[in-house]
Each structure stands twice: as C-alpha cells, then as structure tokens.
Amino acid sequence: MCSECQSGTSVIEHTLGRPVVALVGRPNVGKSTLFSRLAGVHRKMGNWPATTVEVGTSIVSIQGRDIELLDLPGTSSLSPVSPDEQLACDLVVDEGVDAVVAVVDASNIARCLYLVSQLREIQAPVVVALTMGDVADRRGIRVDVEALQRELGLPVIPVVPRSGQGVEAVRNAIASALDEPHRPHRVLHFDDLEQADERLRWVGDVMATVIDRSDERSTLTDRVDRIVTAPLLGTVVLLAVLWVVFQATTTLASPVQGALDDLINRGLGGLVSGWINAIAPASPWLRGLVVDGVIAGVGTLLTFLPVMSIMFLLLALLEDSGYMSRAAVVADHLMRVAGLPGKALLPLLVGFGCNVPAVSSTRSVGDARHRLLTGLVVPFTACSARLAVYVFVAGIFFGDRAGTVVFLMYLVSITLVVMGSMLFRLAFFRGIPREPLLIELPPYRLPTTKYVFADAWLRVKGFLQEAGGIVVSTVLIVWLLMSIPLAGGGFAQTPVADSAYGAISRAVAPVFAPAGFDDWHTAGALLTGFVAKEVVISSWAQNYALVDSTRHFNRASLSADLKRDFDRSSGGHSTAAVLAFLVFLTAYTPCVATVGAQRREFGWRWAATGVVSQLAFAWLIAVLVYQVLRLIGVS
Amino acid sequence: MDVIAQIRSAMAAGARTRREIAQIAQLDAGIVDVGVDLLLRAHAIDVHALKFECGAGGCGNCRQAEVCVPAPVALRLGPTTSTH
Numbered sequence: 001m002c003s004e005c006q007s008g009t010s011v012i013e014h015t016l017g018r019p020v021v022a023l024v025g026r027p028n029v030g031k032s033t034l035f036s037r038l039a040g041v042h043r044k045m046g047n048w049p050a051t052t053v054e055v056g057t058s059i060v061s062i063q064g065r066d067i068e069l070l071d072l073p074g075t076s077s078l079s080p081v082s083p084d085e086q087l088a089c090d091l092v093v094d095e096g097v098d099a100v101v102a103v104v105d106a107s108n109i110a111r112c113l114y115l116v117s118q119l120r121e122i123q124a125p126v127v128v129a130l131t132m133g134d135v136a137d138r139r140g141i142r143v144d145v146e147a148l149q150r151e152l153g154l155p156v157i158p159v160v161p162r163s164g165q166g167v168e169a170v171r172n173a174i175a176s177a178l179d180e181p182h183r184p185h186r187v188l189h190f191d192d193l194e195q196a197d198e199r200l201r202w203v204g205d206v207m208a209t210v211i212d213r214s215d216e217r218s219t220l221t222d223r224v225d226r227i228v229t230a231p232l233l234g235t236v237v238l239l240a241v242l243w244v245v246f247q248a249t250t251t252l253a254s255p256v257q258g259a260l261d262d263l264i265n266r267g268l269g270g271l272v273s274g275w276i277n278a279i280a281p282a283s284p285w286l287r288g289l290v291v292d293g294v295i296a297g298v299g300t301l302l303t304f305l306p307v308m309s310i311m312f313l314l315l316a317l318l319e320d321s322g323y324m325s326r327a328a329v330v331a332d333h334l335m336r337v338a339g340l341p342g343k344a345l346l347p348l349l350v351g352f353g354c355n356v357p358a359v360s361s362t363r364s365v366g367d368a369r370h371r372l373l374t375g376l377v378v379p380f381t382a383c384s385a386r387l388a389v390y391v392f393v394a395g396i397f398f399g400d401r402a403g404t405v406v407f408l409m410y411l412v413s414i415t416l417v418v419m420g421s422m423l424f425r426l427a428f429f430r431g432i433p434r435e436p437l438l439i440e441l442p443p444y445r446l447p448t449t450k451y452v453f454a455d456a457w458l459r460v461k462g463f464l465q466e467a468g469g470i471v472v473s474t475v476l477i478v479w480l481l482m483s484i485p486l487a488g489g490g491f492a493q494t495p496v497a498d499s500a501y502g503a504i505s506r507a508v509a510p511v512f513a514p515a516g517f518d519d520w521h522t523a524g525a526l527l528t529g530f531v532a533k534e535v536v537i538s539s540w541a542q543n544y545a546l547v548d549s550t551r552h553f554n555r556a557s558l559s560a561d562l563k564r565d566f567d568r569s570s571g572g573h574s575t576a577a578v579l580a581f582l583v584f585l586t587a588y589t590p591c592v593a594t595v596g597a598q599r600r601e602f603g604w605r606w607a608a609t610g611v612v613s614q615l616a617f618a619w620l621i622a623v624l625v626y627q628v629l630r631l632i633g634v635s
Numbered sequence: 636m637d638v639i640a641q642i643r644s645a646m647a648a649g650a651r652t653r654r655e656i657a658q659i660a661q662l663d664a665g666i667v668d669v670g671v672d673l674l675l676r677a678h679a680i681d682v683h684a685l686k687f688e689c690g691a692g693g694c695g696n697c698r699q700a701e702v703c704v705p706a707p708v709a710l711r712l713g714p715t716t717s718t719h
Contacts, residue, residue, distance in 0.1 A: 076669070081676050110665025193639055196673045200638040204666055222654075229652065332651055342651065436646035438671065438680060441653070 018059070019178050020068045022092055024119075025103030026112055027074030030131035032056065033161035034103060035071035038171065053087045063175045070097070076111065078118040092124065099125040099177040101170065106136040106143045106158075110207050116152060117199040125177040128156040129170050140215035148210040221444055225326065229441075234330040241318070241327070242410060247403030249311045250391055256306040257395075261555040264299035269554075285492030289479050292545035297475040297538030301467050303555065304388045304537075308463045309456060311387065316455040320447035328439050334414065338421035340377070341370040342437025348374070348417065351381030353459075355590045359597035369432045375602055376610050377420045379590045382413035384463070385533035389585055392537050396559040397566075397578045405582070413586050420617065467534065474531045475538050482542070496543060515584060515622040516570035516577030516630070521561075526584070532591045576629035580622040587618035638662065642670045 023038075025031045039058030048055045056071030070091065073084035078093060080086040091097055100119055104112040119126045128148075136143060149156040155173045159166030228237050273291045280286050318324050332345055340348075343365045351358035358378045365371040382390075390409045394402035425432070481501035485494035496502050497520070505524030512518040512526075525539040544561045563574065570577035589595060589611050599607035645659040657667045674680045 076672060077676065079676055108665055108668075110663050111668050114669045193673065193677055193679070196677075197637045197639045200666060200670055200673075203669065204638065204663065207663055207666070225654065329651060336649070436643075436649075437651050438646060438653075438656075439651050 018066050018068050019098040020070060021099045021101060021174055021178070022070040022072050022088075022097045023101045023103060024072050024075060024088060024092060024115065026076045026105065026108075026115070029074075029103045029105040029108075029112065030161045031074065031103040032071055034101075034129055034131065034159060034167070034170070035069065037161050037164055037167045039069055039071075048087055051083065051087055053084050055087070062171050062178075065175070065178070067098075067174070067178070076115055078115065078122075092119070093122055097124070099127065099174055101127045101129055101174065103129050103131055104156075105132045106130050107132045107139055107141055109143060109211060110203055113203045113206060114199055116154075117202055120152070120154070125180050126154050127170060127173040127177055128152060128154050129166075130156055130158045131161060133158050133160065138217075139219065140213070140217045142212040142215070144210045144212070148206070151206045151209055224444070225441060228323070228326045229329040231330070231333045234326070235333070238327050238330045239407075239411075241323070243404065243407045245311070245314045245318075246406040246410070248314060249307060250395065250403040250406060253306040253310050253391075254395070257303050258555070260306065261300070261303045264302060265296065265554040268299065269295045285483065288483070288492055289476075293475050293479040293542055294472065296545040297478075297542040298467055298472055300541040300555065300558070301388065301471055301534050301538050304391065304534075305460070305463070307391050308384065308388065309460050311384075312456040312459040313452060316452040316459075317447045319455070320445070320451050322442045322444040325439055325441050329441075332437065332439065334418060335421075338418040339425050339432075340374065340417075340421050341365055341367065341432075344370065344374040344377075345437060345439075347378055348381055351378045351383065352413075353384055354462075355379050355381065355383050355594040356597050359594060359601055362601060367432065369429050372602055372606060373421060373424055373429050373432070375598055376424050376606070376613070377417050379594055379598075379610065379614055380413060380416035380420050380587060382410055382586055383533065383590055384459075385591070386585060388534050389536050390582060393562075393578060393582060396562055397575065405579075409582055409586055412583055416587055416617070416621075423617075424613075470532050471534055471538055474528060474535045475542060478528055478539055478542055511619070512584075512622075513569075514627070515580045515619070516573060516626040517566060517581045517584075519565040519569040521565055522569075522581065526588070529585070530589060530592055532593070533585070536585070570626075570630075573626070573630045573635055576626050576634045579629060579634075580626035583625050584618045584622035587614060587621055589614050638666060638670050639674065642667060642674065 023031050023035050035056050035058070039056070039060055044057050045054055046057070047053060053073055055073070058069045060067055060069045072088040072091060075085040075088045077085070078089050080089045092100060102112070102116050102119055104116065116126065116128065130143065130145065130148075133143070145156055145158055155176070157166050157169045157173055159170055161167070228234050269291050272295060273287055276283070276287045276290065318327075328345055328349065331349070332342060335342070335345060335348070344362075347358040347361040347365070350361050355378055358381065359375050362371045362375045362378065365374050386409075387406070390406045391402065394405035398405045478501060481504070482496050482499045483492035483494070484500040485491065485498060486500055486503050487494070487498040489495075489498070497506070501524060502520065505520040505527065508527060509518045509520045509523035512523060517523075521540060521543045524543060525536045528539040529536040540562065541558055544558050566574040566577050566581075595607055595611055598610050641660040641662060642656055645656040648659055650656040650659045653664065653667050653671060656662070656671070657664045660667070662670075671680070
C-alpha cells in the first residue's frame, strides 16, 4: 500500500491538492452532459498528463469545498482494452480517486451495472446517477429507483443532465461520499471469466428485482431487423435491394459510358492513329499495337469506370447505413443450407469484391476441412471483375433489362456456391460440424457523404490500378500472339485468325459448341480471361479491332460484331448462348492470381482439383442452360 | 447454468446475432451485450471488420490476408464502432 493511502488521502489527491471525483460510465449515457452541468463554465478539456487521452477537468465548489471533478473516457468495464479505458481504470483503481459518480443509463441498465459491480468490489465510494429516464419511459421500461438503491447499497439519483433536474442532489451525494473516511481501494484484476460470470449473475438478479418490462415496446430498429434478418422475408428484401442496385447501376451509367466510349475510342483513338500515320506511315504494326491494342483494349475497359463508380457508391451507401450486416445474417441462412461453416461468410463476402484476398482470408476459418471447403467454393463468388463483363454483355444483348440480367448472374453465383459446397462436401468432406459465428448489427444511420465517397474512391482506385497493370500487360502479350504468323506473312502483318492467338483460339472453340458459343473470338477471350476477368472485354475489343483495322472501332461496332458471331455460333439462339456464356464466365476459374492463392493456401493438388472441377462444372452448367433454353424456344 | 456458458451454448446452437442469443438463451438483451463484450475482451471471440471489397494496394494490403484464429468470429461490417 502506498504512503499517501496510509495518510488518508488518495494518490491523486496528494498530487492535485484537493479531493478528486471522477465521472465514469459507458459511452453515450449522458456522462459529459452531466459533467458540464456540475462543472458549469469552469470546465477544461485536454490530454491527461503523459497520455494522449482527453479528459474533462474542472475545479468545482461543493458545500464550500473545492474538488477536482474529472470526466473520464467512456468505459464499460475495469478490465481495459484501449488506452482510454486504461486511463479511466488507472485513475479509479490504482490512483484511487476519492469518489466516483457512476452514470447509469436507465434504458440500458444491465449494460451499466457490470461496471458498478466492479466499483463495489474495489470498495470505492460511489454515487449512481441514473440518466435517460425519459428514454426508458418512452420504451415502457420502468425502473424501481428505491429497489435499485437497496440492491446496490449505494445512493441512486435520477437525473436529467440537459435540464439540470437532480443535479443538486448529485452534488449533495458527492459531498456525503467525500465525508466518509477515505479508505484505500482494493486493487483487483478483472480478467477472470469465472468472476465475470458471478458479476453477470448478480446483475441479472438486480435486474429481476428493479426492472419492470411488462409495458416494454420494441424499437424501430428491432422491428425492422425482425423483417430484414428473417430467413424468407429477409431474403426477399436482400434480393430486392440487389436488383435495385444493379438496375440503378446499369441505367445511370449507360449515357456516361457512351460518352466515355466516344472520347476514348473515337477521340483519343482517332488522334493517336492520325499521329502514327503522320510520323510512321510505314509501320502499321505500331498502329495495331497502340490504337487497336492498348487504346481499344484498355480503353474499352475504362469505359466501365462509370459503372464501377456507381456500383461502388451504392455498395458504400448500403454498408454505411448498417444494412450490409443484416444482409450477412440472411446470407448465413443460405450457408447453413449449403453446409458451409459460419466463419466462411467472411471470405465469401470478400470474394464478391475479389477472390484473391478471399482465398487468403479462409485462414480465419479455424477447422482445416472447413477452410479447404470454403477455399474451393470462393471462386464461384462473382468478383467485381466479372461484374464489368456482365454489364458489358448484358448491355449489348439485353438493353433495358441489363440490370435484371446482372442481378440474375449474382443469383447464379450464389447458387453455384451452395451447389458447389454440397457437391464438395459429398465428395470430400462428409460429416464436418458447423462452427459458431456472431454477426454484429450496428445501429442504422444516415450514410455520411465523406465515408461513402472515400470508400468508393478506394475501390475505384483498385479498379484503375488493375486496368493499368495486369490488363495492359495482357493486352501486350495478346498483341504479340496476334502478331506471330502461323500461315505465312510477316510479323504483325498476318490476319488475326492465322496468328498464333487465332490458332490457339480456333483449337479451343469447338469445346464450346454444345453451349452455343464456339466462336474463336469468344474462345480466345475466355482463354485470356484466365489472367483476369476484365481481360475478356479488352481481348474482344482487341480481337475485333485488329480483324479489320481499316474500319473505325468503337463500342457500337464491337456490339454488332459480338451479336453477329453469337447469332452465328448458336444457329439463331443467341440469347440462350449469351446466357450460357455468362454462366460459364461465372463458374470457371476466376484468374491465375486466385489459383496462385489456392496453391499457396492448400497446395498444388487442391488448387488443381479446384481448377478442374470449376471448369467441368462451368462447362456442364453452360451446356445445360443453352440446351434447355434452346429446347424451350428461347432464341 | 452460468451466463457465459449460456451465451456460448446459444452460439453453438446457431444464434448468429446478439438478439438471437438472447432469444435462445432466454437472457436479457443487456446481459447478453455485457457477456459478449466480456468474451470479446477475453479474446474468446475474435472480431473481424469486414468490407465487401479489397481496396487499392492489392492482396499485400489486405487486412484479411494474415488472419489465422481458432476462436469464433464476430463480424463487424461498415465503419460503425458501436453495437447495440
């Protein structure tokens, strides 16, 4: 025990020269408002010495006696987990303030009583200020103040800090607490869960005696959550929200996308083409590389910037509103059907952004078999790279219904996760148990402009970095392959169909005949799509731009070429073939980076198993979709 | 049964939100909050802040890439810090 305690003063009183009273309590219980009422105009805010923690201080005269009043950072327990809580704990327990005003929220009393139980254990002189009585009244929660006082063995004063009601009574109670002979606080440590359990039981007993909930009304958040997290109704709401997001994305982005296409392919492409013709008229390969390669390929992908920006803004809005965590609860219902572990939700949701970190984040799934199962189905989640291809293809073939088709592809993706998980469980992981998962539901709130734009920008930046890095590199490699002649002719002077690229694409194309898209342009684009899914668009653009470099290339010409070739390969059933193509795109291996992540996490054997099963699965479903749609007469 | 044990049992029985824990364990919502808070403080539940998208900087910058934990996970979505 320290000498100051033995002499009858606290450590902190010895330092400051007057008794010290601290206001403690959870965040948002009215603590600082009460402090302002007690301190009046003499309050000061600043960092506590030798810390970066802000503490409100004031010298207050109570019954002719000067005391140092402290507004400590919000804390719900005396076992600290942050610097703020550490300081509050140090001052109350170790420095042994002379009295404590515990601010207790009457509408959430259980959450505050745990701290009070700890204050009782250290034998600190405590005054309980009961705030938020009006909120408790509105919710139909009745607190028996006398019973509470009796159960706690402490003075309990109902107070309305905003109006000042009860503040004088708090001052008097503080004076009485200070009149008690000072005794050193018991310095206890509160990390033991068994002792915590005893305190919780005590809180439960007190609650049972002092709280009457017979007239309690549920909050609006509770009522909304009952709908949006319900298995069936919540799923309907989630699907409706997703449909609105995709519909709004495609509708709003369309005009801007058209303007951007004109600017890049017509404006920039035409300008650069003119320069090259003027500077190096004898080098058509240079025009092929720069205009038909980089500008057509990367430029066409960049026309998706408005699409991605709007989509990311809407997702950020949903995230900041608090809805996304409710969507996660609904998603977990489906995961249980699929037999996936609860913790798999984390990598699967990340997968809808990008599959690579999603595979890495399977490490959060503790059990090795759960982890592997999750890692094998993550590639079925429709990453944002696939979104660009969905929007592109749906815009060309489905016009005003593009949003619905994109939405449908996300449903296909979710179905693939569920089906894939069921099949993998049957094949490799029978009888693995589920692990628990807790999803935090933050309060709903109006999204903040600053957060929404900052978050969306971060994601758009990622998209631009991808376009500027791996897509440019792939465009250059594809151009090189398109320039290597296999049937005579010079370098970069051969028709694409006769180049190395054309030969490989034509060799692969017949595999897709049963799915209705055995055109070599599309087969080639799917092959390069192994590098990254956005490359499917740039490869198509590059393909068609180089096939006929004499005509002007833009999005409209690319659309016409694709429509013609899908129509030809499917024998007039282009809608069926396009849907089969989109399903194949959703199910087949997302990119080499994802395969690399799978190899790193699970080894070559499982990475190869994943690639082979995804390809087989993708092909089978694409064929099934095409054949069924064709049979029922979808043209 | 102990409160903490009741909370753990409810989670093992499939409760995935604090509200569901309170329903399954027949506990006051406030008691569940305190109990979950204690489990979080004792690192008996690990918290992962979750985003639906990887940010710029790629995998090396990803907060999920290095996680490897044996405990149940509490997912926190969005930028909010307070829960109810």
